[in-house]
Amino acid sequence: MKKKSRTKNQSLFARIQSFLDSQDDRLTEEMERDEEPEPPHESKLPVWGQTVEGLASGEIRFFDKIYPFAAFLLALFIIAVLLVTASRLPRFGGDSNPALNEVTERYLEDGMEETGAVNLVTGIILDYRAFDTLGESHVLFTAAVAVLVLLFDAATEKQDLLENRDYDLAGDTVFREGVRFLLPVILLFGVYVVLNGHLSPGGGFSGGAILGAGLILHSLGYGFAATEKLVNRKSYGALTVCSLCFYSLSKAYSFFTGANHLPSIITSGVPGRIFSAGLILPLNICVGIVVACTMYGFFSLYKRGRI
Amino acid sequence: MSWMNDIPLFSLIACLVCAAVSSVLKARAARNVTLGLLTAVFAGAVALTARGVLENTNVTYWMGHYPAPWGNEIRFGILEPFLTALFSGVIAACIVGGNRHLLSDVEEVHLNRYYVMLDLLLAAIQAIAYTNDIFTAYVFVEISTLASCGIMILRHTGRTTLAAVRYMIFSLVGSGLFLMGVIILYDLTGHLLIVPIHEKLVSLAQSGNYHLPMTVSIALMILGLGIKSGMFPFHFWMADTYGASTPASSGILSGVVSKIYIFLAVKVITRVTGTELFYETGLQNVLYGFGIAAMIVASVSALRENDVRRMLAWSSAAQVGYIYMGLGLGTPEAMLAVIYQILAHSLTKALLFLSASSLSDASGGSHSFHDLQGAALRNVPAGIAFTTGALSMVGIPLFMGFVAKYLFMTAALHVENKALLAVVALVVSAILNTAYFLRTVIRLWASEGNERFSPFRPSAGLVAACAVLVLANLAVGYYSQPVISVIQMGINLLG
Amino acid sequence: MASFLTNNVEVVAIVLFSIGFTSLLLHKNLVKKIIGLNIMDTAVDLFLASMGYVQGKTAPIVENGIVEASSYINPLPSGLVLTSIVVSVSVTALMLALTVRLYHRYHTLNVDEIYLLAREEVRRK
Numbered sequence: 001m002k003k004k005s006r007t008k009n010q011s012l013f014a015r016i017q018s019f020l021d022s023q024d025d026r027l028t029e030e031m032e033r034d035e036e037p038e039p040p041h042e043s044k045l046p047v048w049g050q051t052v053e054g055l056a057s058g059e060i061r062f063f064d065k066i067y068p069f070a071a072f073l074l075a076l077f078i079i080a081v082l083l084v085t086a087s088r089l090p091r092f093g094g095d096s097n098p099a100l101n102e103v104t105e106r107y108l109e110d111g112m113e114e115t116g117a118v119n120l121v122t123g124i125i126l127d128y129r130a131f132d133t134l135g136e137s138h139v140l141f142t143a144a145v146a147v148l149v150l151l152f153d154a155a156t157e158k159q160d161l162l163e164n165r166d167y168d169l170a171g172d173t174v175f176r177e178g179v180r181f182l183l184p185v186i187l188l189f190g191v192y193v194v195l196n197g198h199l200s201p202g203g204g205f206s207g208g209a210i211l212g213a214g215l216i217l218h219s220l221g222y223g224f225a226a227t228e229k230l231v232n233r234k235s236y237g238a239l240t241v242c243s244l245c246f247y248s249l250s251k252a253y254s255f256f257t258g259a260n261h262l263p264s265i266i267t268s269g270v271p272g273r274i275f276s277a278g279l280i281l282p283l284n285i286c287v288g289i290v291v292a293c294t295m296y297g298f299f300s301l302y303k304r305g306r307i
Numbered sequence: 308m309s310w311m312n313d314i315p316l317f318s319l320i321a322c323l324v325c326a327a328v329s330s331v332l333k334a335r336a337a338r339n340v341t342l343g344l345l346t347a348v349f350a351g352a353v354a355l356t357a358r359g360v361l362e363n364t365n366v367t368y369w370m371g372h373y374p375a376p377w378g379n380e381i382r383f384g385i386l387e388p389f390l391t392a393l394f395s396g397v398i399a400a401c402i403v404g405g406n407r408h409l410l411s412d413v414e415e416v417h418l419n420r421y422y423v424m425l426d427l428l429l430a431a432i433q434a435i436a437y438t439n440d441i442f443t444a445y446v447f448v449e450i451s452t453l454a455s456c457g458i459m460i461l462r463h464t465g466r467t468t469l470a471a472v473r474y475m476i477f478s479l480v481g482s483g484l485f486l487m488g489v490i491i492l493y494d495l496t497g498h499l500l501i502v503p504i505h506e507k508l509v510s511l512a513q514s515g516n517y518h519l520p521m522t523v524s525i526a527l528m529i530l531g532l533g534i535k536s537g538m539f540p541f542h543f544w545m546a547d548t549y550g551a552s553t554p555a556s557s558g559i560l561s562g563v564v565s566k567i568y569i570f571l572a573v574k575v576i577t578r579v580t581g582t583e584l585f586y587e588t589g590l591q592n593v594l595y596g597f598g599i600a601a602m603i604v605a606s607v608s609a610l611r612e613n614d615v616r617r618m619l620a621w622s623s624a625a626q627v628g629y630i631y632m633g634l635g636l637g638t639p640e641a642m643l644a645v646i647y648q649i650l651a652h653s654l655t656k657a658l659l660f661l662s663a664s665s666l667s668d669a670s671g672g673s674h675s676f677h678d679l680q681g682a683a684l685r686n687v688p689a690g691i692a693f694t695t696g697a698l699s700m701v702g703i704p705l706f707m708g709f710v711a712k713y714l715f716m717t718a719a720l721h722v723e724n725k726a727l728l729a730v731v732a733l734v735v736s737a738i739l740n741t742a743y744f745l746r747t748v749i750r751l752w753a754s755e756g757n758e759r760f761s762p763f764r765p766s767a768g769l770v771a772a773c774a775v776l777v778l779a780n781l782a783v784g785y786y787s788q789p790v791i792s793v794i795q796m797g798i799n800l801l802g
Numbered sequence: 803m804a805s806f807l808t809n810n811v812e813v814v815a816i817v818l819f820s821i822g823f824t825s826l827l828l829h830k831n832l833v834k835k836i837i838g839l840n841i842m843d844t845a846v847d848l849f850l851a852s853m854g855y856v857q858g859k860t861a862p863i864v865e866n867g868i869v870e871a872s873s874y875i876n877p878l879p880s881g882l883v884l885t886s887i888v889v890s891v892s893v894t895a896l897m898l899a900l901t902v903r904l905y906h907r908y909h910t911l912n913v914d915e916i917y918l919l920a921r922e923e924v925r926r927k
Contacts, residue, residue, distance in 0.1 A: 070540065071827035079820035082487070085523045086812040087805040089494055093857035098507070099876055100856065101497040103376045107878065108871040112864050114373075120862040120874070125881040129499075131370040131379035135434065135446035136885045138323055142427050142450055143892030145330060146457040149420050150468075150899040200863065205888060237331050244327035252320040256313065258372035271864070442882060449889045453896060460900070465907045465920045472900050472913070476826065476835065479893060483823070483842055486886065490846070493879075494853045 116268030116277035117198040126198075126280045134251050137287055141244060144294045152301060179221030186214040194288035198277040204287025211288060212295025219296075224303050233300065236293040243286040243293075250279055311358055312366050314351040315381055315388075315437050321347065322430035326423050334418035338402075341422040345399040348429060352395065355388035360793055365800055367439065376503045380439040386646065386797035387436045390570055393650060394432050394563045396779075397657045398425065401562070404661040404772030405555025407668075412462040412553040424457035428559070432567050441489050441579065442499045444571055448485065452478045452535070455564045458556045459548065470547035477544045478535050485531030491524035492579075501578050512584055522588045528575050529590060536568040538594075538631055539601035542624035546608075549620035550674075554664035557616065558657040561623045566649050569630055573645065576634065577802045586637045595635025595725060599732045601628025606739035614674045615663050618743060619656065622700065625736060626652045632729060633715055636722050639798065644714035646794045650783070651699070651707040658776040659696040661769060665689035666751065669763035676750055678760075683751035686763045690751055692773035697744040699780055702737055707784040710791075712737065811852040818845035832901045832911045836894060843890035847883050854879030 090097040107124055117123035125133045190210035197203030219227035231239075257264040269276030325344050329337040363385075370379035402409070402425065413421055431451035438444050452475075460471045493499055495517050496507035511517055534541040549557040576585045585591065602625050609621035626648070633645040663674075669686035670678040683690025699706035712733065719729035783790050806813050822845055825838030854876040862877035905911060908919045 067543075068828060072824075075820065075824045075827055078484070078823065079816070081523055082816045082819065083813065085491065085520045086809055086816045088517065088519050089491070089809055089812055090517075092809045092811050092852060093855050095856050097497075097856075098495055099493065099497040099853060099878075100871075103497060104876045104878060105871045106377055108862065108874050109869050111877070112869055118864045120864065120877045121880045121884070124877055125884060128371065128373055128378050129440075129442075129881065131381075131434075131438075131440070132443050132446050132885055134323070135431075135443065135450060136888050138326070138427060138430070139446065139450050139453065139889050139892050141327070142424070142453040142457065143896050145420050145423050146453055146460065146896050147899040149417050149457060149461055150896075150903050152416070201861075205884070241327045241331055245324050248320050248323040248327070252316065254372070255316055255370045258378075259312070259316070259369040260309075264372070442885075446885060446889065449893070453892065456896065460903075465904070465916075465923055468900055468903050468907070469913075469916055469920050472832065472897075472904065475893075475897060475900065479839055479897075480823070480826065483819075483846060486846055487819070487849070490850050490853060490882075493882075499878075 112271045114268065115280065116271050117280055118271055119198055119200060119203075122198050122203055122280060122284075123277070126283050127278070130251055130254065134248065137244070137247060137290065140290070140294070141240075144297075147298070148301075176221050179217055183214060183218055183221065186217065187211060190214055190288075190292075194284055195274060195281065197284040198280045199272065199274070204284040205291055207284070208288035208291025209295065211292035212299075215292065215296040216299045219299065219303070224300075227296075228300070231293075231296065233297075236297050236300075240290050240293045240297075243289040247283060247286045247290075250282065254279055311355060312368055314355055315383060315433060316368065316370070318348045318351045319430055319433050319437075322426050322433065326426035326430065329419055329423045329426060332419055334415065334422070337419035337422035341402070341425050342399065344426060344429065345395050345402075348433070349392050349395040349399065352388040352392035355383060356385055356392060356793075359383070359385035359388060359800070360796060363796060363800070375500055376498055379443055380500060381434075381437040382439040382501075383437050384797060384800035385793060386570075386801055389793065389797060390567075390649070391433050391436050393653060394436075394567065395429060397562045397653050398429065398559055400772040400776055401555040401558040401657055401661065403768045405553060405558065405664065406768045407766045408554050408664055414461075414463065417461055421458060421461050424454045424461075425559075428454040428458070428564070432563065435567050435571050439502065440500050441492070441504065441575075444574075445482070445486055445489055448482055448535070448568070448571070451564060451567065452482060455556075455560055458559065459552045462551070462553045462556070464551070466547075467551040470544070470551040473544045474548045477541060481531040481534035481541075483531070484527045484534070488524045488527030488529075488531060491520055491527070495520055495524065501574070504579055505581055508580060508584060512587070522590070525575070525580055525585065525588060526590055526593075528579075529572055529594070532568045532572040532575070533594075533597070533631065536565040536572070537624050537627045539597040539604065539624070539628055542601065542605060542627070545624050546612075546617045546620040549623065549660070550614060550617040554616075554660050557620075557664075558660040561620070561660065562653040562657040565623070565627065566653050569627070569645075569649060572634070573642070574801070577642070577798075582637070582642075582802060591635045591637045593635070594631045595729075598628045598630070598632025598635050599728060601625055602632060602732050602736040603739070606736050606743070610739060610743045612743075613676055615667065615676065615679060615747065616660065616674050618747070619659050619663060622740070622743070623652070623656055625740070626656075626700075629711070629715060629736075632732070633718065636718055636725055636729065638718055638722055640714070640718035640721060642798050643791065643795055644711065644718050646798060647714055647787075647791065648711045650790070650794075651711040654776055654779055654783070655696050655699045655708060658692055658773060658780065659700070661776075662689040662692035662696065662773055665763075665765045665769050665773075666693060668765070670760055676747065679747075680750055680755060681753050682760075683748075684754060685760060686765055688770045688773060689765050692777055693751065694748050695777045695780060697748050699784070701741045701744050705781070705784050707780050707787070710784060710787040714791075811855070812849060815845050815849035815852060818842075818848065821845075830912050830914055832897075832904065832913060835913075836897045836901065839897065840890070840894060843886070843893075847886055847890075850879050850883050850886060 107120060107128065111120045111123045112118060115123035115127040190207050193202035193210060194204055194207030215227060215231065254264065254266065266278040268278050275281065321344060325340050329340050332340065365382055365384040367380055367382045370381060372378065409421065428451055431447040431454060434447040435444055456471050456475055459467060459474065492504060495511065496504050498504045498507060508521065511521060537545045549561050552560065576582060605621050605624035605628060609618045609625065612618040612621055630645050630648050633641040633648065666679060666682040666686055666689050667674050670682045699708035702709045702712040716730065716733055719726050719733065819842055822838045822842030826835050826842060829835050829838060856875045859873060859875045862874040901911065904916055908916045910916060
C-alpha cells in the first residue's frame with residue numbers, strides 16, 4: 001500500500017493523486033474483506049451485478065408480482081387527478097386568490113410590529129406559528145438519533161477503515177494556508193447568517209449548516225485532533241441537548257404566557273436592530289448550534305471509524 | 308380549574324425535554340425517565356378527560372400570543388385526552404412487558420435511544436391528538452413516522468431493516484399525499500387552522516366553486532392517512548413491520564401509531580370538513596369498500612400464515628378494515644363504533660403481541676405454530692393472556708371485542724343500502740377470526756409436543772403488563788356502557 | 803386547457819411530483835428510490851411556494867419601513883416550505899442510512915434481491 005509511505009511535505013496534488021490511487025486498492029480490498037467475516041452466509045451473497053437465482057426462477061411472492069402493476073395504476077390515477085386539480089386551482093400569481101385574506105394581511109402589515117422581525121417569514125415561523133417550528137427542529141433531532149442508531153457501531157471500531165479515512169490534508173501547506181485564510185471568513189459568515197435571521201434571509205438552519213461545514217473544514221485543514229480539542233464528543237453532545245432544552249423551555253414559557261394572557265418579559269424591541277424580535281434571535285442561535293453540532297458530530301463519528 | 312388547561316402544553320414540552328436529556332443518559336436512567344413521563348402524561352390526560360366529562364366543553368388553548376387564524380392552537384374536549392391516556396397506558400404496558408426482549412434485541416449502547424424515540428413518539432401522539440392546526444398535524448405525523456421507524460430499527464437484523472425500508476416507503480408516500488392535500492386545502496381556503504378551514508369550506512361548498520380541488524384535497528388527506536395506518540390495498544407493509552420488530556415495538560406500532568393516524572383521519576372527517584360535507588363528496592363509499600375488502604382479504608391472509616406474529620399483523624390489517632368500514636357507513640352510531648374499536652384494538656393487540664412473544668420464548672424463540680404446540684402449558688400466564696386477547700378478537704361476549712363488533716353490527720343495520728354487505732362481511736370476518744384465533748389457542752393448549760421444550764417462567768414485568776391489559780379488557784368489556792357514553796359525549800364535542 | 807397554461811407552475815410541480823412518486827414506488831434500486839423521494843419532496847415545495855406567489859410583488863422582507871400588504875407576496879407558504887425542507891432532509895438522511903446498512907449486509911441495492919436474501923437468512927436459522 002502506498003499510503004504508508006506518504007510524507008508530510010508532498011504537494012497537495014501528489015497527495016490527492018496518491019489518495020485516489022489508494023482508493024482503488026481500498027475498494028477491492030474492502031470488497032474482499034466484507035465478503036469474509038461479516039455476513040452469516042457469505043457463500044450465498046452476490047457480488048455487484050450478479051443476479052440472485054431466486055429472481056430468475058420466479059420465486060417471488062404474490063405481493064411482489066402485483067405490486068408493480070398496482071403501484072403503476074395508483075401512480076397513474078393520482079397523477080391524472082392531480083393534473084386536473086392543478087388546472088382548476090385559483091390562478092397562479094393572482095392577487096385576489098383565497099389565500100390572500102385577513103391572515104396574510106395581518107402577517108404583512110402588523111408582523112414587523114408584533115414580532116419585531118424585519119424578515120416576515122422568520123417572524124411567522126418562529127413567532128406566529130412557533131409550535132410548527134418546535135416540531136420541525138425535533139424532526140431533525142429524531143432523524144439524527146435514528147441515523148445514529150443505524151450507523152453507529154460500537155462493537156467494531158473499524159481500524160482498517162480508519163486508515164483510509166485518514167486523508168486530512170493537514171500536512172499540505174497550500175491547503176492549510178488556504179484554510180487559515182478562508183476559515184475565519186466562513187465562520188464569520190455562518191455566525192452572521194444565524195444572527196441576522198430576523199433581519200435578512202437566513203436563520204438557524206442555513207447558518208448552522210455553514211458553521212458545521214466550517215468545523216469540518218477546520219478538521220481537514222488542521223487535523224482531526226486539533227478540532228477535537230475545540231469541540232469534542234462531550235461538548236457537542238452537551239451543546240445540542242442544552243440548545244434543544246432551552247428551545248423547548250423558552251417556547252413553553254412563551255406559549256404559557258400567551259395562552260394565559262400573562263405579561264411576558266420578552267419584548268419585541270425595535271425592529272431592525274440586532275437585539276430585537278424577542279425570542280427569535282436566541283431560538284435561531286439554538287437551531288444553529290444544533291445543526292452545526294449534528295453535522296460535525298456525524299463527521300467526527302465517521303473520522304473515528306464508528307460509522 | 309383553569310390551571311388544568313395547561314396540562315397538554317406541559318406534558319408535551321416535558322416529552323420533548325426528556326427526549327433531549329435522555330439522549331445523553333444511560334439506558335437505565337432513560338428508561339426511568341420515560342416511565343415517569345408516561346405516568347405523568349397518563350395522569351394528566353385522565354384528569355383532563357374527567358374534567359371534560361364533568362364540564363362537557365371544548366377548551367381552546369393558544370400556542371403563543373396570537374388568536375385563531377394567525378397563531379397555532381390546540382383544542383381538547385373529551386376524546387383527545389382520552390386517547391392520549393389510552394395510548395400512553397398502552398406504551399407503558401408494552402415497554403414494561405417487552406423489557407426482557409428489549410434488553411436482548413437492542414444493543415446496549417443504543418438502548419437509551421429507544422427511550423428517546425419513545426419520548427418523541429409520545430410528544431407526537433399528544434400533538435396530533437390535541438392540535439387544532441392541520442399543518443402542525445403534518446409536522447408531528449412526520450415525527451411519529453421517524454420515531455416509529457426508529458423503534459423498529461433498533462433491532463439490528465437484516466429483516467428488520469428491510470421491513471423498515473418498506474414501512475418508510477409506504478409512510479413517505481402517505482405523508483407526501485397528506486401534505487399535498489393540506490396545500491391544496493390552504494390554497495382554496497387560505498387557512499391552516501381547522502376551525503376557519505371548516506367555515507371556509509362550508510361557504511365554498513354552498514357557492515359551488517372549486518368543487519373538484521376540494522374533493523381531491525380531502526381525498527388526498529384521507530388516502531395519505533389511510534396508507535400510513537394500513538388501509539386495505541396498502542396494508543402489505545404491516546406483516547413485515549410487526550413481524551420483525553421487537554415485541555414492545557410491535558405492540559406500540561400496531562396499538563398506538565396506526566391508531567393515532569386513524570384518529571387524525573377522524574378529526575379531518577368530523578372537524579375539517581364536517582361530517583355532512585364529507586359525506587357529500589362520496590368518499591365514504593370508497594372507504595366502505597376498502598374496509599369490507601380488508602376485513603375479508605386480510606383475515607384470509609392471517610389464516611394462511613404460519614408465523615404467529617405475522618398472523619397478528621394480518622389480523623391488525625383486518626381490524627383496521629373494520630374501522631374504515633365504520634367510517635364508510637357514515638352515521639353517528641358508526642363513529643361511536645369506530646372510536647370504541649380504536650380503544651378495543653389498541654388494548655387487545657398490545658396484549659396479544661406481548662403474550663405471543665412470551666409464548667415463543669417458551670418454544671425456543673420460534674414463532675411458527677408447529678413449535679408453539681403446547682406453549683401455553685409451559686408458560687401459563689402468557690397462555691391465559693393470549694387466550695383472553697384471542698377471545699376478545701373473536702368477539703366472545705364479556706370481552707371488549709364483542710362490544711366493538713356489536714356496535715358495528717347495530718350501526719350497519721341502520722344504514723339501508725350498505726347494511727347487507729356490511730353484515731355479511733362482519734359475519735364472514737368473524738368466522739375467519741374464529742378460525743385462525745381458535746386454531747392458535749387450541750394448539751397452544753394442546754398437551755402433545757410438550758416434550759421438546761422445558762417450562763418457562765415469564766418475567767415479572769410481562770406478567771404485570773399482561774395482567775393489567777387483561778383486566779382492562781375485561782373491565783371495559785363488562786362495564787362497556789359508561790365507556791360508551793363517555794365516547795359518545797366525546798364524539799358530540801368533536802363534531 | 804387554458805388553465806394548464808395559467809397555472810403552469812403548479813402543473814410543472816405536479817409533473818415533477820409524479821416523476822418522483824413513480825420512481826419511489828417502481829424503482830428496484832434503493833438509491834433511485836431515494837432520488838425519487840427527493841424529487842417528490844422538492845416538487846411539493848415548489849407547489850407550496852407557487853401558492854404564495856403574487857404577480858409583481860417582492861419577497862416579504864420589510865424594506866424602507868413599507869408595511870403594506872399590497873407590496874409583498876404571501877409569506878406563509880414560504881414559511882411552510884422551510885419546514886417542509888427540513889422534514890425532507892431528515893427523511894432522506896434516515897433512508898440513506900437504512901440503505902447503507904442494507905448494503906453492508908447484503909451487498910446489493912436491489913430490494914427484491916435483498917428480500918430474497920433476507921428470507922434465505924431466516925430460513926437457514
